[in-house]
Amino acid sequence: MIATAFLATALQSASLPIAQDPRLAECLAQARRDPTTAIANGGSWLGETSGSGSAAPQTCLGIAYTSLLRWQAASDAFLAARDATPETDRAGRARLGAMAGNALLAVPDPLEALPTLRMARDDARAAGETELAGETAVDLARAFVALEQVEDAEAALADARADAPQFALGWLLSATLARRTGDLASAQGFIETAIGLAPEDLEAGLEAGVIAALDGREDAARASFESVVALAPDSKQADRARAYLAQLAE
Structure with missing residues (x-):
């Protein structure tokens, strides 16, 4: 990447x-x-x-x-x-x-x-x-x-x-880093801004789903992963989204 x-x-x-x-x-x-x-x-x-x-x-x-x-x-x-x-x-x-x-x-x-x-x-x-x-x-x-x-x-x-x-990647990476350090509240705020700036960014959609899943918001996580699949069903990100959806279904 x-x-x-x-x-x-x-x-x-x-x-x-x-x-x-x-x-x-x-x-x-x-x-x-x-x-x-x-x-x-x-x-x-x-x-x-x-x-x-x-x-x-x-x-x-x-x-x-x-x-x-x-x-x-x-x-x-x-x-x-x-x-x-x-x-x-x-x-x-x-x-x-x-x-x-x-x-x-x-x-x-x-x-x-x-x-x-x-x-x-x-x-x-x-x-x-x-x-x-x-x-x-x-x-x-x-x-x-x-x-x-x-x-x-x-x-x-x-x-x-x-x-x-206005640079969406800065907000996306901020969300990812905050999530990795356990600051889910900040991560959620950052990812919302990232998606607002780049609503069709597949990586942002995946990150939003991961943050929601870790925060116990399974419906929101499922919706984020499904949006990635809908946007680009043949992409690598869609494959990852399907794997996350399968985990949520277990």
């Missing part, structure tokens, strides 16, 4: 200012359909550049490595692109840093991801990109959870909810 989420994030790199470069736009398109060739072409292009000019080919290389699930190489390329981006472009540096951090989470190397993601969050805040800062805080929380640093994860998710209140 991490890899899929990161790939979706990485492919949004066309929104970066440097992606207005026609050569980069062409390279990014090639990175999606033929990543091996894009790596060869991106490497040649990189050899022609220096300084800030290397940001574009490094970005292309990062996307190509992402398409091949070569996460460490992707992180290295995104970090190089970030470092080559002018310091005045804090938003661009933030996006590239966040992509590098996500790649490290997919390696997985959460310990190495922490400083990269903190750097990206700080760049986003400095650029006034509060939504991006909040989304990056969610990634920080994922790293802390992987390292079993629960209090740090909770603090990161609190930042995420404050900075990016």
Whole structure:
């Protein structure tokens, strides 16, 4: 799931200012359909550049490595692109840093991801990109959870909810973490917000059912699981929902 989420994030790199470069736009398109060739072409292009000019080919290389699930190489390329981006472009540096951090989470190397993601969050805040800062805080929380640093994860998710209140994933992960720590009241509040923001999110539907079941509200749990099956009957989430429904029926 991490890899899929990161790939979706990485492919949004066309929104970066440097992606207005026609050569980069062409390279990014090639990175999606033929990543091996894009790596060869991106490497040649990189050899022609220096300084800030290397940001574009490094970005292309990062996307190509992402398409091949070569996460460490992707992180290295995104970090190089970030470092080559002018310091005045804090938003661009933030996006590239966040992509590098996500790649490290997919390696997985959460310990190495922490400083990269903190750097990206700080760049986003400095650029006034509060939504991006909040989304990056969610990634920080994922790293802390992987390292079993629960209090740090909770603090990161609190930042995420404050900075990016419309980002449903922040509320969903807050609900999951609260449920795991036994705080079902908070978990219920968080999951209600998550579902309000993304009513067709299958993971949120599953989480709502699990929280309700643990809280002894079997009818509510059953309704949540049945909604997941109804929304996407052939999905992996639906299979899990059916398994939970079977447990409730025992």
